Amino acid sequence: MDVFSLEEESGCLMKSSRKKYMTGLMIFSLFLILSISGCWGKREVEDLAPLMGIGFDLGEKPGTYLVTQQYAKTKKGGNSGAETEERTLGAEASSVREAFDIVSKAAYRTPFMGSLKVIVIGEDVAKAGGFNNMLDFAQRFAEFRRSMYLVIARGKAEDVLNLKLRSEQLPALYIRSIIEGGHELSAFPMVRLGHYLTVLGTKSTAPILPVVEAVKDGDRIHYKAEKADEAGEIRIEGAGVLNGDQLVDFLNDEETKGYMWLEDDVFNRLINTVDLKESTVKFSGQVLKSNTRYKVKSDGENIGLNYQVRTSIAIDEVLGLDRQLSGSDWVELVKEAEESFAKVIQQECESAIKKQRELGFDFLGIGRHIEQRNPKYWKSLKERWKQEVSDFPVSFDVKVTVHHTGMSSSSATNSEGEGQD
């Protein structure tokens, strides 16, 4: 039983021939490893071209895609660390690997996929559908990470990636920065590849992707462009609803914001009541936190989904206030503000629902909510869900709490002062 005891005595029993055998074996294997020290998969870091962004557009030939690859190139920056230069190449091919094959002949470095941050899908590809085939490479090849971001480009993906930004950053990195800073605005969804694939897996929910667009001077943002008629900034606004991997329609800003509320995806947000007609005093503020809960409610025969939105807001601006308010009036005004905010939120939500009903695709994931809360009912509904989406009953319950009104109570006014209370 005691085959190879570690006790002192057994050492003496070991035959020297066995020792030599073992030593020889060890030397042989080490020699083998050392002598064939090839360079399997070995890549020095400076020989890599980190891939930052990739864009898909339709190619000229049917069945091909124009794959735009954006690499970062490091300048030898001396002591100041890394500075990046852009190097964007495109190739038409019917598979992504083929596109890399074509581009690699021109680029002298090995493309490194591990750093890919953004996949930009051109509008034409999205509308034509079928880009899941293009994504397969990204989810299969081991170097990619499932945490990269997906966006739809308004126009061509190639154009977005080839923009000369005024900040001199790589468009791909710029898009990533906007998306990662998106929590502060909560105005567009943040979609990673993994999330997209998971949503696809539910079958009932339609995926949704944020939309990126080049912004020219005067397109709601003003800046001094270097060349007239050439965009120098990038913006993410709105979203695109997909049926599987085919773009159905774009959501505008309000509908996207509604989606964010209903998806419980709002972290911080800027919100204002300027467009609200009923009230004369307008407010704007920042959402501190928000929480949306889902209740499946039945009112006798119909079963419907009830959204309960609970939001905390801090008021940053009060507009149209023409007199100084007393303490109790101020309390009333804040309550009024809460109602106004609630109305705005409800309007946004309703516009999203309206869009969903128009399109007939469940991008709000209502089906999943029902499945999660009432699996029995869902089983009966599942087969005809496609038809039900358009008139499934939905209700809202929005409650806003104003936490504070900033550093002052009443605003400064023109009229002769009655003094401070």
Place this chain on the structure above:
Amino acid sequence: MERISAHQFTTLGAGVLLGTTFLPVASIVALVGGRDGWMSVLPGFALGIPYSLMILSLMKYYPRRNLLQISEEAFGRWIGKLIGIIYLLCAIYLGGLLLGQVGDIYQTSIMPLTPLWIFFLGGIILVLYLTRSGIEVFARFSEITFPLIVVAILLNVGLSIPRIEQGELLPILGEGLIPIFKGSLKVIPFVMTYMLFLAGVIAYLPTDKKAIGQLKTGAWKIVFWAGILDTLIALIQMLVFGPTETIRLVYGLLALGKMVEVSRTVSGVESLFLGVWFAAAVIKIGSLFFVAIWGLESVFGIKGVKWRHVIAIIFLGIAFKNVRAPSLINEIGLVGEYIIMPFVSLWIPVLWGVMRWKRGAGY
């Protein structure tokens, strides 16, 4: 005679039972159990407890002997030998396949251009070194690496929490209890593979009364630890990927590792995680290697360094025969489900029953 303490038995057993199961487990249970698959891991593992207790109770009456020697006494020489041969073949074949999986995982996930034989060789050298150093060192090895494995898994799970998708776990028990039962059946081969090792390692366990009590607690702890960890893994994958993706991903835990980002300091920990996973693989393959050694010794009465090298070469040969990853994974499943599970699940209760009956009859 080498000895293993009760604590070493616990970590060694947990290391062997957990072994390499934590990579495929989520996919396996999600395939049959769907959204509730994660709940079927613990019930499946729990089957290990009666089996372990049966083996331990046999050990009490036949100290310092392994289950093969006890079988020879129970069923007679020839049936005993036959059992020994099946035991030996199971261990060698599965061990070789798992060695092949080491190569597959490394090549698929982090080192795509390195030839497979490097991974096979690295794995088998460590296993040989371990077996050469003896079961005591093997026990100490798992004593140190098992906590590392636990920490690595917990870290991987914990760091994946920010990636959890909304409500992927719901509805709970939407399909009733049957998927859970089916899922449990799928994890039983893991438990039975561990029984192969337990059947041999009992020869090194202490048999005084206090120790037996500790060993029994150890047997519970082993199942509990490995079961909880595998449950956690299946759970986090379900939470992050949802059922469709969990089934589809071959090595889901590594995909999770790839999604980890610790602010901007570390992105993707799967290559570090694989280093720890490698220890688990070495424990698992090492345990099967020991099983093969014990099998050879009790069936043919041969032992020694030469035969260890023969086993190693057979392991390598099996690994090289199975370089096609999809069929390799399929094969591992088949061996577990259709050879090891029926064999062990019959052998141990029958042996236990016969020995009880014999003792009762006054032997």
Place this chain on the structure above:
Amino acid sequence: MSSWMKMLKDLTVRPKGERRIRKSPSFSFDEDMNKPISGQTVKEILSKSSDIVFREFNFPGKSRIPCMLVVVDGLVDKNILDQFVLKPLMVDLNHHPDLERVTLANVIDITIQSFLPGIEIKKIVKMEEAVSTILSGDAVIFFGESSEAISIGARGWANRGVNEPIAESIVKGPHEGFTETLRINTSLLRRKIKHPSLRIISLKLGDISNTELVVVYIEKIANKDIVSEVLLRLSKIKMDSVIDVGYIEEMIEDFPYSPFPQIAYTERPDVLAGKLLEGKVGIILDGTPIVLVVPAILMEFLNVNEDYYQRAMTAILSRFVRYVGSFVAVVAPSTYIAVTTFHQEIIPTDLLMSISAGRQGVPFPALLEALTMTIVLEILQEAGLRLPKPIGQTIGIVGALIIGDAAVNAGLVSPLMVIIIGLTAVASYAIPYYDLSLAVRLLRFPLMILAGILGFFGVAVGLYAILIHLLGLRSFGVPYTSPIAPLRVRALLQDTFVRAPWWALKRRPQLIDVQEPRSKGKG
């Protein structure tokens, strides 16, 4: 290839109890040594050395026995001999009443009993003993044709005083250290442990050097098996000289082909006392201030005695820093190589870009760069080590700052590599025992090569191989990785990664088996 053979043999070879390194030569006086004692023979054996003094005189009284005092000049205290040996015998004796009884036959007994004051006076009968007594620094008086002689303890040579040891300096705690003189060392130890159970057992080693050596332990605490194993292994040593404990260390350790130290050492009496109280056995050799302590476990090489003198919380922090430091010292360069040449995906993009920028134009691959830098570092360490202190510092500054900076500016080395290598060097200084940090320095190289060929897989294989090697090591029967594996919960919780406060230690932390585990605190 032969060096590879040696390195690999640690996997296959067991230590042997007995080894003879050199055969002692035979000497012309070997036969004389067995003759009966006589002044004449001693003179023949020793007269060729100029430092031996033969002082001949006649015994007073009527017997007039010719006497000869033999000493080694420089080893004896001449004052003692003048005052308490020669003066009593040659001057004071003339009026002693016993003087008349003296004959050649009883002169020695009477002299010991009546004539000579002093403690260390005894009769010797063997030639060999007489010679070695003289050479050890005692005085011997030969009386005419008598076949016996008297030895007088009069050792008094120039000592290095009890100083603070340079190699083991501490901030808080006693500052005295062992010296080169055995008796001073045992006295230092005795002053720490004033208990009859402290055992000091004498041995002699070395056929030519005749070095004295004592084995110290505390009965009732030290494990009997370990004590007898130590004595057995020491008694089996056959060497012609033992100049430093290093000779003994290699002869008695369990795994001679392991790079890891398996025997602890110290220059501090307080450390030795502490370890003896933990149940260890000390070996003190004459002629060196280094004391060996067995058995040793890995964790001991990472802990220092100052941990016990500091407050428990801060001691835990400094232990933690040391553990992290030693881990970094082993894996930092190999991890860097693996990450930059194989696993770039683990690096966040921004860092990847700056590493890439730093390496632009560096002519070496990362592996070669790291190997070169590590070798340069080793050269700097080796160069600075044996230089006088002021120059040593200059070497450090020149090496680290000027060469490093110039290499980066010239584009030969990437800045990050300099940081990594610097970090490694600093981290390896956090290992308190020099022997262990040498082992770590040695192990870095194979790990770096493995990382350069196989990335993290190679590092994992290397680290696990080292781990298995460590797990298989034993020091005098005690597993080297205890108390982690095999687990000893109490020792792990009280005195491994953390150091429990003294009031919390109800039992002695059992790093090794001891006879009486109960103690009210360790000290």
